[in-house]
Every structure is written in C-alpha cells, then in structure tokens.
Amino acid sequence: MQYRPEIDGLRAVAVGLVLLYHAGFGFLGRNDWFAAADIGVDIFFVISGYLITTIILKEMRETGAFSFRNFYERRARRILPALFFVILVSFPVALYILSSSELTAFLDSILYIVFFISNYFFYQQGVQIGAESLSIEPFLHTWSLAIEEQFYLIFPVILLLSARYSPKFTLSLFFTLFFLSLLFADFNTYRRSEFNYFMLISRFWELLAGAILAFLENEYGKIRHQFLNGVMPVVGMSMILWFLLLFDPGPAHPSLTTLVPVVGTALVIAFASREDLVGVILGSRPLVALGLISYSLYLWHFPVFAYFDRTQPAPTNLDKIGWVVLSIILATLSYFLIEQPFRNRRLITAKPFFLSIATVAIVIVGLSFLGEPGKISELTAILD
Incomplete structure (x- = not known):
C-alpha cells in the first residue's frame, strides 16, 4: 500500500496522548488535565483496523487469495521481538525494585502476555481503571496489545x-457488528466498567471503524474532493481535541461518547493527505519520526514510568519529563536494533525468526513459573 506519512503522524499523536495520560503532569494544583488522554489507545485501534483491513483486501485483490501464514508472520515480526525484548530487559529490574507480592503479580502477568490474554488477566486481578494504576503493574498497558492480537x-x-459466501453483505455485516459492539460497550459502561474497558467485545467496534473505512476505500477509492479534503481533517482533529479538553470519561469508557474521537480519527484517515494543513502537520518529520517508534515507545513507557514511580515517591514534572525522554531513547534503540532487523525478511528469514521467537517465548514462560509459592522467597534470599 502507498505510504501515508500522516498516519505515522497520527500514531505520534496517539502515543503522545498515552504518555501524557500515564505521566500525570500537574499544573496549577491539578493532576487531571489529561484525564481523557487515554483516547490515544482508541486512536491506535482505529488505525490498526484500517491498516490491517487494507493489507488483507490488497492481497486478496492482487492475488485472488489470502495467506494466513504470511499474515501472521508479518504480525509476529511486527509485535513479538520488541515486546519480548522489553520483557527480558525489565525482568532483572523487577527483581530489584518490586516487592514480593508485586513481583509475583509481575511474573504471573508475563505468562498471559506471551499468549496475548493479559487483558483477561488484569481484569481478573481487579485492576482499577485510571492513571493511578501506574503503580500497580509494570505491564498493565499490554492489555491493548492483547485486544489487537x-x-x-x-x-x-x-x-x-x-x-467468499456473501460478498454483497460484507459491509452490512461490518456495520451490524460495529453497532452491536458499540451498544454492548455503552450498556456495560457503568454496570461492568472494568470488563468493558479490558475486553475485545467492547472494543471491537473501534477496530471495525477503521476496517469499514478501509473496505469503503477498497470498493470506491479514496475520497478526492477539494473542499472535503481541506475541511474534514480539521473537523476530525477538532473532535479529538474537543473530547480531550472537555471530557473526563472515567469509567464511562468506551461508550457512545467515545464515538467522538473514534469518528474524528476516521475522518483524519479518510480525508487527510499531503495537500491539506492537517496532513502537512501530521506528515512533518518530527511527528513521523515519533510515529515510527510509537510501538516501541508504547512498550517502554509504562515499565519506565512504573519503576521510577516506585523509586521517586513524589516525582516532579521535571522528573516525569526525564521519564519521557528516557522512554524515547529506549524506543529509538529498540526500533533500529530490534524492530527493523526482525521485520526484514531478507535479513532474518522465517525459520531462524520463528526459532528465536519460540526460544525466547519458552524462556519467558519459564521465568513466569518463578512466581509460584516459595520461589519468590528463594529469589529474594539469592539477591540478598
């Protein structure tokens, strides 16, 4: 598919919002200025739904078939190396920083992370929604990766x-699933807020928003209209900004109100280009650069914030800026040293790739069993 720098810029906006949300910067006696910045995850979901559907439809259109093997290999190359690397690097830090109970929870969580069901784990653990959960679990943020997988x-x-069986009704099916998921999310927003937050069934509609847009573009082409291409990206970004500044979703997320940033994101993807103001800004070098490392930055920021939050009981805004800078440095290194090499099929072919990933996965699973009763005390004694 043709490269669109404005989508990388939109990724930068998404990860930037997530960092603001989790850092909890305080100004004028308030720490909740970015209470709605968690919508960065929702923006990621729309982008993912759009890109994945575009890739699938492009392959089907050009080859008349679809290879599950190639699809999942691409997903594995994109997601697993950086994720496993962050887990392995975090492990020795966790041994020294976390308390016995926290270390047990950490070791339990990495087993679920490997199998992409950490969202279920954190829901079962009763983790509360909100930026204050930063001090609970260094890999809590992997719930969104689990949903995507x-x-x-x-x-x-x-x-x-x-x-294959009902091509004329594919779009209708997408819209039906979209509204069923959205209505389910809205119905449960106060009834089962934690379940609603962590589970795919309540987030499916956000990913489908991007998928529907990709399907429409595949059928009818990208919209080319001078007025709409100039105005609608501004409308979309304004919807995201309006939600960010005026809403404090709290437990009411996702819900019908989440339509605002989701539709706003879809409008930016649908109409932005290198020829309009929003597209030019999003396609600028700094935002594109941040967007390119956004996955690694998302992986690194939470454990970095969580570990420093434990060692600095009353962190200042300057401390938190340092956390962000460190996260960006680590993400940049991960992008060039881990992400890029493993995504290159010529550099690392399929067999050594899957062999190395399987080996690391076995190691992580083995480490997770150190969380069994009695093992933590043994580890503590060894470290002491």
Whole structure:
C-alpha cells in the first residue's frame, strides 16, 4: 500500500496522548488535565483496523487469495521481538525494585502476555481503571496489545468467509457488528466498567471503524474532493481535541461518547493527505519520526514510568519529563536494533525468526513459573 506519512503522524499523536495520560503532569494544583488522554489507545485501534483491513483486501485483490501464514508472520515480526525484548530487559529490574507480592503479580502477568490474554488477566486481578494504576503493574498497558492480537485472530476469518459466501453483505455485516459492539460497550459502561474497558467485545467496534473505512476505500477509492479534503481533517482533529479538553470519561469508557474521537480519527484517515494543513502537520518529520517508534515507545513507557514511580515517591514534572525522554531513547534503540532487523525478511528469514521467537517465548514462560509459592522467597534470599 502507498505510504501515508500522516498516519505515522497520527500514531505520534496517539502515543503522545498515552504518555501524557500515564505521566500525570500537574499544573496549577491539578493532576487531571489529561484525564481523557487515554483516547490515544482508541486512536491506535482505529488505525490498526484500517491498516490491517487494507493489507488483507490488497492481497486478496492482487492475488485472488489470502495467506494466513504470511499474515501472521508479518504480525509476529511486527509485535513479538520488541515486546519480548522489553520483557527480558525489565525482568532483572523487577527483581530489584518490586516487592514480593508485586513481583509475583509481575511474573504471573508475563505468562498471559506471551499468549496475548493479559487483558483477561488484569481484569481478573481487579485492576482499577485510571492513571493511578501506574503503580500497580509494570505491564498493565499490554492489555491493548492483547485486544489487537485477538482481533487479528478473529477478523481475517470473518472477512474471508464473508467475502467468499456473501460478498454483497460484507459491509452490512461490518456495520451490524460495529453497532452491536458499540451498544454492548455503552450498556456495560457503568454496570461492568472494568470488563468493558479490558475486553475485545467492547472494543471491537473501534477496530471495525477503521476496517469499514478501509473496505469503503477498497470498493470506491479514496475520497478526492477539494473542499472535503481541506475541511474534514480539521473537523476530525477538532473532535479529538474537543473530547480531550472537555471530557473526563472515567469509567464511562468506551461508550457512545467515545464515538467522538473514534469518528474524528476516521475522518483524519479518510480525508487527510499531503495537500491539506492537517496532513502537512501530521506528515512533518518530527511527528513521523515519533510515529515510527510509537510501538516501541508504547512498550517502554509504562515499565519506565512504573519503576521510577516506585523509586521517586513524589516525582516532579521535571522528573516525569526525564521519564519521557528516557522512554524515547529506549524506543529509538529498540526500533533500529530490534524492530527493523526482525521485520526484514531478507535479513532474518522465517525459520531462524520463528526459532528465536519460540526460544525466547519458552524462556519467558519459564521465568513466569518463578512466581509460584516459595520461589519468590528463594529469589529474594539469592539477591540478598
């Protein structure tokens, strides 16, 4: 697919909002200025739904078929090396910084992370929603990766079955699933807020928003209209900014109000280009550079923030800026040393890639069993 720098810029906006949300910067006696910045995750979901669907439809259009093997290899190369690297690097730090109970929870969580069901784990643990959860679990943020991977397992099957047996109703099916998921999320927003926050069924509609847009573009082409291409990206970014400044979603997320940033994101993707103001800003070098490392930055920022939050009981804004800078440095290194090499099929072919990933996965699973009763005390004694 043709490279669109404005989408990388939109990724930068998303990860920037997530960092603001988790850092909890305080100004004028308030620490909740960015209470709605968690919508950065929702922006990521829309982008992911759009890109994945575009890739699938492009392959089907050009080859007349779809390779699950190639699809999941690409996803594995994109997600696993950097994720596993961050876990391995975090492990010795966790041994020295976390308390016995926290270390047990950490070791339990990495097992669920490997199998992409950490969202279920954190829900079962009763983790509360909010930036204050930073001090609970260094890998809490992987719940969103679990949701995306679960979507990648389910959605291609739905799309291919629909394309084969009822192609005329594929779009109708998408819209039906979109509204059912949205209504489910809104219905449960106060009834089961933690379940609603962490589970795919309540987030499916956000990913489908991007998928629907990709499907429409595949059928009818990208919208080319001078007025709309100039105005709608501004409208979309204004919707995101309006939600960010005026809403404090709290437990009411995701819900019908989350339509505002989700639709805003879809409008930016649908109409922005290198020829309009929003597209030019999002496509600028600093934002594109940040967008390129956004995945590694998302992975690194939470454990960095969580570990420093434990060692600095009353961190200042300057301390938190240092956390952000360190996260960006680590993300940049991960991008060039881990992400890029492992995504290069010529540099690392399929067999050594899967062999190395399987080996590291076994190591991480083995480490997770150190959290069994009695093992933590043994580890503590060894460290002492």
